[in-house]
Amino acid sequence: MNLRMIHPLDLRQGRVDLSHGAGGRAMGQLIAQVFHAALDNEWLRRGNDQAALAIDGARLVMTTDGYVISPLFFPGGDIGSLAVHGTINDIAMAGAEPRYLSASFILEEGFPLADLERIARSMGDAARAANTVIVTGDTKVVERGKADGVFVCTTGIGVVPAGIEVSVERVRPGDRILLSGSLGDHGIAVMSRRHDLQFETQIMSDSAPLHELVREMVAAGGADLHAMRDPTRGGLAATLNEIAGQAGVGMRIREAQIAIKPAVNAACELLGLDPLYVANEGKLVAFVAPASAATVLAAMQRHPLGEDAAIIGEVVADSRCFVQMTTEFGGERMVDWLAGEQLPRIC
Amino acid sequence: MNLRMIHPLDLRQGRVDLSHGAGGRAMGQLIAQVFHAALDNEWLRRGNDQAALAIDGARLVMTTDGYVISPLFFPGGDIGSLAVHGTINDIAMAGAEPRYLSASFILEEGFPLADLERIARSMGDAARAANTVIVTGDTKVVERGKADGVFVCTTGIGVVPAGIEVSVERVRPGDRILLSGSLGDHGIAVMSRRHDLQFETQIMSDSAPLHELVREMVAAGGADLHAMRDPTRGGLAATLNEIAGQAGVGMRIREAQIAIKPAVNAACELLGLDPLYVANEGKLVAFVAPASAATVLAAMQRHPLGEDAAIIGEVVADSRCFVQMTTEFGGERMVDWLAGEQLPRIC
Numbered sequence: 001m002n003l004r005m006i007h008p009l010d011l012r013q014g015r016v017d018l019s020h021g022a023g024g025r026a027m028g029q030l031i032a033q034v035f036h037a038a039l040d041n042e043w044l045r046r047g048n049d050q051a052a053l054a055i056d057g058a059r060l061v062m063t064t065d066g067y068v069i070s071p072l073f074f075p076g077g078d079i080g081s082l083a084v085h086g087t088i089n090d091i092a093m094a095g096a097e098p099r100y101l102s103a104s105f106i107l108e109e110g111f112p113l114a115d116l117e118r119i120a121r122s123m124g125d126a127a128r129a130a131n132t133v134i135v136t137g138d139t140k141v142v143e144r145g146k147a148d149g150v151f152v153c154t155t156g157i158g159v160v161p162a163g164i165e166v167s168v169e170r171v172r173p174g175d176r177i178l179l180s181g182s183l184g185d186h187g188i189a190v191m192s193r194r195h196d197l198q199f200e201t202q203i204m205s206d207s208a209p210l211h212e213l214v215r216e217m218v219a220a221g222g223a224d225l226h227a228m229r230d231p232t233r234g235g236l237a238a239t240l241n242e243i244a245g246q247a248g249v250g251m252r253i254r255e256a257q258i259a260i261k262p263a264v265n266a267a268c269e270l271l272g273l274d275p276l277y278v279a280n281e282g283k284l285v286a287f288v289a290p291a292s293a294a295t296v297l298a299a300m301q302r303h304p305l306g307e308d309a310a311i312i313g314e315v316v317a318d319s320r321c322f323v324q325m326t327t328e329f330g331g332e333r334m335v336d337w338l339a340g341e342q343l344p345r346i347c
Numbered sequence: 348m349n350l351r352m353i354h355p356l357d358l359r360q361g362r363v364d365l366s367h368g369a370g371g372r373a374m375g376q377l378i379a380q381v382f383h384a385a386l387d388n389e390w391l392r393r394g395n396d397q398a399a400l401a402i403d404g405a406r407l408v409m410t411t412d413g414y415v416i417s418p419l420f421f422p423g424g425d426i427g428s429l430a431v432h433g434t435i436n437d438i439a440m441a442g443a444e445p446r447y448l449s450a451s452f453i454l455e456e457g458f459p460l461a462d463l464e465r466i467a468r469s470m471g472d473a474a475r476a477a478n479t480v481i482v483t484g485d486t487k488v489v490e491r492g493k494a495d496g497v498f499v500c501t502t503g504i505g506v507v508p509a510g511i512e513v514s515v516e517r518v519r520p521g522d523r524i525l526l527s528g529s530l531g532d533h534g535i536a537v538m539s540r541r542h543d544l545q546f547e548t549q550i551m552s553d554s555a556p557l558h559e560l561v562r563e564m565v566a567a568g569g570a571d572l573h574a575m576r577d578p579t580r581g582g583l584a585a586t587l588n589e590i591a592g593q594a595g596v597g598m599r600i601r602e603a604q605i606a607i608k609p610a611v612n613a614a615c616e617l618l619g620l621d622p623l624y625v626a627n628e629g630k631l632v633a634f635v636a637p638a639s640a641a642t643v644l645a646a647m648q649r650h651p652l653g654e655d656a657a658i659i660g661e662v663v664a665d666s667r668c669f670v671q672m673t674t675e676f677g678g679e680r681m682v683d684w685l686a687g688e689q690l691p692r693i694c
Contacts, residue, residue, distance in 0.1 A: 014460040021454065021488030034460065035484060038467035039450075039474070043482035051482035053447055055506060056405035064449035064502055066487045100400055102411035103386075104500045106453070107368065113361040113381065120385035127386070135390035135398035137382060138500075140413045141368025142692060148493040153451045153485075153500030155411055159402060345489060 009033045018344045021068075023233025023279075025337040028242065047246040048168055049090045049229060052160065059160040063090035067152045070345040072115065074193045076186075076205030077281075079152055080122035082347060085207050085281060086232070087156040088130050092211035093228045093284065095166035095218050096158035101127060103154050104138040108147040119150065130209040132156070164218055170226035171247035175315040176293035178286040180213065180300055181206070181308040182259035183236055187278035187346050188267045197270070201263040208282035213305045217286060220299035224292035230284050232347055235277040237335050239285055240323045250318025253335070254326045257312040277338050279346045287315060356380045365691045368415075370580025370626075372684035375589065394593040395515055396437045396576065399507065406507040410437035414499045417692040419462065421540045423533075423552030424628075426499055427469035429694060432554050432628060433579070434503040435477050439558040440575045440631065442513035442565050443505035448474060450501050451485040455494040466497065477556040479503070511565055517573035518594035522662040523640035525633040527560065527647055528553070528655040529606035530583055534625035534693050535614045544617070548610040555629035560652045564633060567646035571639035577631050579694055582624040584682045586632055587670045597665020600682070601673045604659040624685050626693045634662060 009029055019026035036044050043051040050063035067083045077085075084101065091098040103123060107116070127134050185206040192203055210230065217225055227247075231239040236258070244251050260268075260275045268275045282305060288296045293311060300306030313325075323335040356376055366373035383391050390398040397410035414430045424432075431448065438445040450470060454463070474481050532553040539550055557577065564572055574594075578586040583605070587598050607615075607622045615622045629652060635643045640658060647653030660672075670682040 009460060011460050011464050016454045016456055016458040016460065016463065016488055018456055018488050018490065021486055027486060030460075031484075031486060034464050034467050035486070038464065038471040039481045039484075040471075041480050041482065043480065044484070049483075051447070051449075053482065053504070055402075055407065055446065055504070058403035058405040060402065060504075062447060062449055062502075062504060063483055064451045064500070065485045066451040066453050066500060068453055068487045068489050068493075099402065100398070100409060102398075102409055102502050104411045104413040104502075106413050106415055106498055106500075107363045109363055109365055111363040113356060113358050113363065113377075116363065117358050117381050117385065120381050124385040124387075133388050133390065134386045135388065135400065136396075136410055137378075137386075137391070138412045139368055139374060139378060139382070140415045140498075140692075141363055141365050142415050142495060143365065145492070146415075146495040147498075148489060151453055151487075151494075151498065153411070153413060153453075153502075155409075155449050155451075155500075155502035157400070157402070157407075157409060157504065345487075347487075 023238045046167065050094050052094060061091055061094040061096045061158045061160060063087060064155040067347060068345050069347050070148065071193055072149055074205055075189045075202055077207040078119055078122050079150065080119035081126040082207050082281060083152045083154040084123050084126035085209050086347065087154040088132060088209040088211055089230045091156045091158035092214040093230055094160060095164040095214060095225065096160045098130060098132045098156055098158045098211050100157045101132055101134045101154055102136045103134050103152060106147055106151040107141045108149055109141055109144040111149050116150065130211060161218065166225055166227055168227045168243055168246045171243060171249060171287045171315055173249055173315050173317040174290055175226055175287040176290055176311050177251060177253060177313045178288055178297055179258065179310055179312045180284045180306045182261050183280060184260060184264040184268060184275035184278035186281040187343055188264050190346055191271060191343060192267065199263055199267055203263050203267060206280055206282035208305055210282065210284055210305060213300065213303045216299045216303050217296050221288055221292045221296040224289035225286060225296060226289065227287045228284050231280050233279050235279055237276040238337060241337050244321040244323055248321065250316045250321055251313060251323045252316055253313030255328045257310045259308045276335060279343065370585045397441050399441060408438055408441040408443045408505045408507060410434060411502040414694060415692050416694050417495065418540055419496055421552055422536045422549055424554040425466055425469050426497065427466035428473040429554050429628060430499045430501040431470050431473035432556050433694065434501040435479060435556040435558055436577045438503045438505035439561040440577055441507060442511040442561060442572065443507045445477060445479045445503055445505045445558050447504045448479055448481045448501055449483045450481050450499060453494055453498040454488045455496055456488055456491040458496050463497065477558060508565065513572055513574055515574045515590055515593045518590060518596060518634045518662055520596055520662050520664040521637055522573055522634040523637055523658050524598060524600060524660045525635055525644055526605065526657055526659045527631045527653045529608050530627060531607060531611040531615060531622035531625035533628040534690055535611050537693055538618060538690060539614065546610055546614055550610050550614060553627055553629035555652055557629065557631055557652060560647065560650045563646045563650050564643050568635055568639045568643040571636035572633060572643060573636065574634040575631050578627050580626050582626055584623040585684060588684050591668040591670055595668065597663045597668060598660060598670045599663055600660030602675045604657045606655045623682060626690065
């Protein structure tokens, strides 16, 4: 994690603020100074969103996420389907096949059982649709006012196909940067519901399981598929900066290649948001060696979840780890971390 | 799950209450009617606290738990060490060796970073002491008043030794019931801190990782070690009733064999609690075929965490799945589920 231009956390007097959960630089700093310092090990140091484990000859990945999204139900999904998709996607980003999930629920006293049942059914449907199973779980209840309806933590285990090694440290200068589709749908769908905004076109979350798209990409790219990540909290900007810092490279992207739906663009203008920083839940960025970039792109475009895929730029040598963008008007712009919180509780 | 004498949940108008998280009959009902109905699969139907998975020849178990304990720091531990121990223990209860853990944090805005660091260090220390690694994690932040300091969800993966099959459906009439030590320490330690009670003897939580004790039990009992469970929420009473219902058997236990420390007994009287229903975090109950019961007991007593182990009763044929106790005075008493909430947020 590149933590340039930011003061160390004050671990004596400091307090958690919303930026520590926003997927940006402050969160990276909290993770580095508090969690990595206390739990230091080779898996956390790698900085992937999932850990690769070799157990008795099996090559597995393990990933976990907490979901605190508000509101719980939004156009295109709910906290249940989101939790399943998010965990499947973090597994898929290692090139792995998702298999088994666990689900832990923290419930607030007074939460309607009908809503809980709807969420549980949505999780079951999402898991079955992706050919995965929620094999174990837990339920805790806290007093009214000590939580916010329901929080869900999902953890997943997946299996890595033989010969596949998809990890951020394989990103290198020259790699092409592929984006699977348009940006910002999830964040804008949630924000519209939260603020009860009406647009001409209903904007739906892109929440979806990406493992089948990834399977096609793995088949097409093989060892040339270096790394993947889903641009969730903090959007594409945070994801690219995170990977640039972890891999010690720079990136150059082209705004003209980045798809954003007109309705999302309009909503972003209204809300004062930059779509590069808005969360997605059904998109991925891939880093592919130049020789295989066109093949992987074609495989993505053949899949419904990759129809709008494009090569949006390339990795460059840059010890400062800058992400720079050529704008549609031909100018140059730094795509930096967002300093603070943009959209709280978006996932 | 035996749900006799209880009305079905009202899934239209009903609401979550604290009893749904208390480890008793109401929680069992919520899990059955909401979660098992929506997620139905062979693993959940087995009713173990962990799922046994066969992946590419490896025999694994996976378990998850959310921790919402209040207060976060208590005599003998904190939410961090508790989360690690609890997950290790759920793995160990399958006779498995814990290997890899994940940790997901839900933080309330304003939570002191110093407390978070203390919790993270405690988790790291507990994981290292048990030769396990926290390989992946997640951090979310919610607004002030939407959580209670910090909630932690831990998930664990363990490896089952060849030839070992420890699962609740193996419990059968004749099995001896072994308890590893005295009851109620954790619950009373937490309650004393919560209510700022002073006792002559400081009561410490028994929070501890049980996998090494289990390793000795597996070595001593082999295939005669039928099932194990740690009596956490709802205490020994809930655990025995749960297993009786799942295995379709009855149980007879003897009060005289059940160890309870004098200070815990005194505190229970003061607080109006029955130690059979108070949570433990470093104890286990095992179901062992009669031929190996003495050998397994001796192995337990040789381990520091099983010094006070005893055979407290046996499994009997009983289609009503009753748990009955011979009291110290020679009487008979039903040990039923507790109907509602005894101690909220004890883990």
